[in-house]
Amino acid sequence: MPQGKPEHVPEDGLTTRQRRNRPLVIVHTGPGKGKSTAAFGLALRAWNQGWPIGVFQFVKSAKWRIGEEAALRALGEIGPPVVWHKMGEGWSWIKKAGTEEDHAADAREGWNQIKRDLAAETYRLLVLDEFTYPIKWGWIDIDDVTTTLTSRPGAQHVVITGRDAHPDLLALADLVTEMTKLKHPMDTGQKGQKGIEW
Amino acid sequence: MPQGKPEHVPEDGLTTRQRRNRPLVIVHTGPGKGKSTAAFGLALRAWNQGWPIGVFQFVKSAKWRIGEEAALRALGEIGPPVVWHKMGEGWSWIKKAGTEEDHAADAREGWNQIKRDLAAETYRLLVLDEFTYPIKWGWIDIDDVTTTLTSRPGAQHVVITGRDAHPDLLALADLVTEMTKLKHPMDTGQKGQKGIEW
Numbered sequence: 001m002p003q004g005k006p007e008h009v010p011e012d013g014l015t016t017r018q019r020r021n022r023p024l025v026i027v028h029t030g031p032g033k034g035k036s037t038a039a040f041g042l043a044l045r046a047w048n049q050g051w052p053i054g055v056f057q058f059v060k061s062a063k064w065r066i067g068e069e070a071a072l073r074a075l076g077e078i079g080p081p082v083v084w085h086k087m088g089e090g091w092s093w094i095k096k097a098g099t100e101e102d103h104a105a106d107a108r109e110g111w112n113q114i115k116r117d118l119a120a121e122t123y124r125l126l127v128l129d130e131f132t133y134p135i136k137w138g139w140i141d142i143d144d145v146t147t148t149l150t151s152r153p154g155a156q157h158v159v160i161t162g163r164d165a166h167p168d169l170l171a172l173a174d175l176v177t178e179m180t181k182l183k184h185p186m187d188t189g190q191k192g193q194k195g196i197e198w
Numbered sequence: 199m200p201q202g203k204p205e206h207v208p209e210d211g212l213t214t215r216q217r218r219n220r221p222l223v224i225v226h227t228g229p230g231k232g233k234s235t236a237a238f239g240l241a242l243r244a245w246n247q248g249w250p251i252g253v254f255q256f257v258k259s260a261k262w263r264i265g266e267e268a269a270l271r272a273l274g275e276i277g278p279p280v281v282w283h284k285m286g287e288g289w290s291w292i293k294k295a296g297t298e299e300d301h302a303a304d305a306r307e308g309w310n311q312i313k314r315d316l317a318a319e320t321y322r323l324l325v326l327d328e329f330t331y332p333i334k335w336g337w338i339d340i341d342d343v344t345t346t347l348t349s350r351p352g353a354q355h356v357v358i359t360g361r362d363a364h365p366d367l368l369a370l371a372d373l374v375t376e377m378t379k380l381k382h383p384m385d386t387g388q389k390g391q392k393g394i395e396w
Contacts, residue, residue: 029380030378044265045394170380177232179232182368
């Protein structure tokens with residue numbers, strides 16, 4: 001087999017160039033570390049291409065992504081724009097504050113914003129951080145997600161992170177990586193620390 | 199069990215704070231994507247902490263990390279220094295150019311630089327990208343690696359990426375994540391593309 005020639009060529013009517021530059025849906029899932037970190041690493045590549053980047057953070061807590069947010073915002077100042085959305089500031093997947101219905105409404109509002117931005121082609125790379133959870137909890141309809149992603153216009157790459165990705169999302173995705181924990185410092189009595197966990 | 203309390207507390211003579219801030223050896227291994235990308239994502243957190251960052255790239259080809267390199271170099275201009283080392287420019291793990299002995303010598307020279315920088319505490323975060331390969335090929339002695347890492351002074355975090363991490367390296371590491379491919383666009387005839395693969 002010649003180097004670089006794919007094993008299977010799909011009968012999708014696309015030329016090799018079209019297929020090569022097809023915008024991707026990428027999912028980082030699994031119980032291990034690095035799902036979001038790798039997504040933000042991808043954003044560095046997008047930034048270097050001059051692509052506008054939209055981050056939609058379905059966050060655990062405000063502090064968890066401060067390093068990435070500060071760095072990407074700084075890059076946005078000197079390169080293509082980086083817009084950082086936090087779904088309902090203070091919204092927590094631990095369901096500590098507010099009612100569940102509040103959180104569901106926040107998540108749906110975030111998803112509606114994503115739909116508007118996809119339709120408007122606002123960004124070239126979208127990072128939907130921890131987006132698997134509101135789908136898992138039934139707050140956002142998976143059929144709406146798959147239809148919206150499948151029919152999105154232009155060349156918008158979408159990276160979705162979080163555990164327990166819905167099977168329909170995995171079926172739709174072009175690239176799925178599972179992060180598995182082999183060993184973790186918290187196993188030996190270590191807690192999170194600055195510069196590493198946030 | 200109270201929240202945040204680790205299940206096992208090791209008898210290492212350290213206080214909780216000392217253990218908490220213990221510098222880490224982190225390994226990203228496995229056949230999936232995201233090993234290096236997540237390492238560079240970690241560098242964003244380090245940057246935001248004001249930590250000097252050293253990247254030692256045991257590279258496949260010059261183009262593969264250009265996005266991360268450009269973005270981190272740009273961040274290094276406006277924040278803590280980011281120093282990017284490429285082992286023997288043009289050095290390739292595919293062993294295309296040069297003799298194997300040339301490559302081994304390049305890799306060893308890179309490792310010697312890392313040892314000097316660890317001894318001098320030049321950086322607070324070191325990314326040893328694809329460092330598992332020269333170990334695997336016997337170019338760099340694993341005992342030298344484990345001894346050097348174990349006895350490194352100060353609070354230097356070290357992230358090592360690459361497939362087939364040596365068992366001794368895994369045993370030494372504080373945090374090991376395995377990236378597994380569940381699905382890849384090249385399976386369906388797609389090749390790498392800018393902004394995503396580099």
